[in-house]
Amino acid sequence: MTAITGAAQTIADEYVRAWTSGDAEKALSLVADDVVCEAPSGRIEGIEGYRQFLAPFVGSLTKGTVLDVLGHDTRAVTVYVVDLPFVQNVHGTEYVTVTDGKISHVISVFDMSPMIKARAAQS
Numbered sequence: 001m002t003a004i005t006g007a008a009q010t011i012a013d014e015y016v017r018a019w020t021s022g023d024a025e026k027a028l029s030l031v032a033d034d035v036v037c038e039a040p041s042g043r044i045e046g047i048e049g050y051r052q053f054l055a056p057f058v059g060s061l062t063k064g065t066v067l068d069v070l071g072h073d074t075r076a077v078t079v080y081v082v083d084l085p086f087v088q089n090v091h092g093t094e095y096v097t098v099t100d101g102k103i104s105h106v107i108s109v110f111d112m113s114p115m116i117k118a119r120a121a122q123s
Contacts, residue, residue: 008098009071015103016078016094020064024055032102039108050106060084067091074098086118 011030019027028051037044037053044053063083070077078094092110096103 006072006074006076007101008074008076008096009069011098011101011103012071012076012078012094012096013066013069015096016066016069016080019054019058020061020066020080020082022058022061022064024051024058027058028054030103031106032099032104035102035104035106037106037108039106040110040112063088071096084115084118086122087114090114 015027015030018024018030028047031047031050033047035045035047035050037050039053041053044050061082062085065081067079067081068077069079075095075097078096079091080093081089081091083089090110092108094109095107097105099105
């Protein structure tokens with residue numbers, strides 16, 4: 001288990017454990033209204049746009065595991081692995097900035113190619 005040492009690390013840990021366990025709303029409660037997310041699919045601004053990005057993804061998870069959460073008072077990194085109905089063992093990471101107790105910026109990094117290949121194979 002990761003030792004929690006800073007405010008951003010604590011918030012990031014709660015956030016990633018919420019969404020990897022299927023609770024998008026709990027995860028979103030830790031995100032600022034004016035959040036900015038940089039993801040492989042593009043830039044997302046605002047909580048509603050982020051909800052549209054996160055909730056469908058979380059709803060499709062068949063398994064989510066938190067590998068680690070590292071951070072300090074203002075920034076943290078989460079590392080996770082997820083399974084989806086059409087592809088398993090997708091690793092990812094998020095670099096989050098916390099401002100005034102909420103996640104204000106997310107850089108989401110994951111390889112989309114296994115998902116693209118799996119969807120193409122289904123067609």
